[in-house]
Amino acid sequence: MELQNQRVLVIGGSSGIGLAVARRAAASGADVTIxxxxxxxxxxxxxxxxFPVATLPLDIADDVAREVLAGTTPWHHVAVTAGDVRTGPIRKQSTSDAQSGMNAKFWGAWRVAAATPIIQGGSLTLTSGAFALRPAPGRVIAGAINAAIEGLARGLALELAPTRVNVxxxxxxxxxxxxxxxxxxxxAYFERTAAALPARRIATADDIARLYLTAMTTPILTGTTLLGDGGHVLI
Ligand SMILES: NC(=O)c1ccc[n+]([C@@H]2O[C@H](COP(=O)([O-])OP(=O)(O)OC[C@H]3O[C@@H](n4cnc5c(N)ncnc54)[C@H](OP(=O)(O)O)[C@@H]3O)[C@@H](O)[C@H]2O)c1
Structure with missing residues (x-):
């Protein structure tokens, strides 16, 4: 029960990785809002x-989110898994599609960092993706957004200290x-990818949720990126 009575906000907590983070945080004793x-x-x-959780409707692609988040009671830990990124070959992608991904995922994370009150000694954990280190044709904008988020977190770890900021x-x-x-x-895509990975599996949402809990509960961890890619960057 490492998060007993701690207030945890998971933005993106209604699905996938965020939902798994909410489940693990609540199981560790946290008061969770998704x-x-x-x-x-x-x-x-x-x-x-x-477990009972509170809900907060919010679009981090919109500046209104800053006002909503600024008005919340301070949190011990905040995790951001939200973000829609539209991918595609750069010569076929519209500028507005590429920008909408950047606005939701990168600027969304930026809005959360700018506005959300976090208790001293608490943490903010953002989400990038392995394309930041291991780009792929047709996924260029996703890689660029993810790399930008990792850069953002390193700067925030200094500026928001002693709040710990990780990815x-x-x-x-x-x-x-x-x-x-x-x-x-x-x-077929999942099986092909799993066969090629050193870990010989692709991740479940819960595999990845463990990393957010590690980021929240490890007091020496800040300004770093926890890679949950099954060894993808090595191949
Ligand atoms: N799944 C993968 O293979 C993978 C790989 C690498 C990186 N990632 C990254 O991991 C993160 C989570 O992915 P996932 O697979 O868990 O996706 P998911 O199952 O689609 O969940 C996304 C969550 O974010 C919320 N959301 C999306 N846009 C939002 C916005 N503008 N404001 C607030 N909430 C928003 C969604 O709810 P609403 O739609 O109701 O807003 C949902 O709760 C994403 O950033 C993704 O890029 C995923």
Whole structure:
């Protein structure tokens, strides 16, 4: 119960990695609030969690989020997993599509850092992705956004100190993010990737949630990126 009575906010907590972070934080004794754009999705997530959690409808792609977050009671730990990134080959992608990903994921993280009150000695954990280190054709903007987030966190670790600021960088994770792919294609992609990875598996959301809990509860960890990629950067 390492997070007993601590206030934890998970922005992106209604699905995937964020939902798994909320589950682990609540199981460790935290008072958890989950935030996301859709109030209905938040309610649905709150109903599947085995612990009571509060919900906070919020769009971090919008500056209004700054005002909402600034008005909240200070948190011990804040995790941001939210962010929609539209990928595609640069010569086929519109500027506005590329910018919308940057606005939601990078500037979203920036808005959270700028506005959210965090108790002294608490933590902020952002989310990047392995494309930051291991770019892929067709995913260039995702890699650039993720790299920018890692740079942001290193600076924030100094400026917001003693609040600790870290990043979790997942590789491929089996979450609803991939639900737009037809089942057979998704399964084949996951199996192909797992076979190529040194860990011989792709991550579950809960595998990655462990890293956020580590970032929250390890008092010496700040300004760093925890890579949860199954060894992807090595191949
Ligand atoms: N899954 C992977 O393979 C993978 C790999 C590398 C990195 N990542 C990164 O990990 C993070 C989490 O991914 P996931 O797989 O858990 O995705 P997910 O299952 O789609 O969950 C995304 C969550 O973020 C919320 N959200 C999205 N945009 C938001 C916004 N503008 N404001 C507030 N909440 C917002 C969503 O709720 P609403 O839609 O209701 O807002 C949802 O709760 C993302 O940043 C993603 O880029 C994922």
């Amino acid at each position: 935030a996301g754009r859709s109030a209905a999705r938040l309610e649905e997530a709150a109903n599947v969690l085995p 979790v960088s997942p590789g491929l994770v089996d979450t609803p993010l991939w639900s737009a792919l037809p089942d057979d294609k998704r399964r």
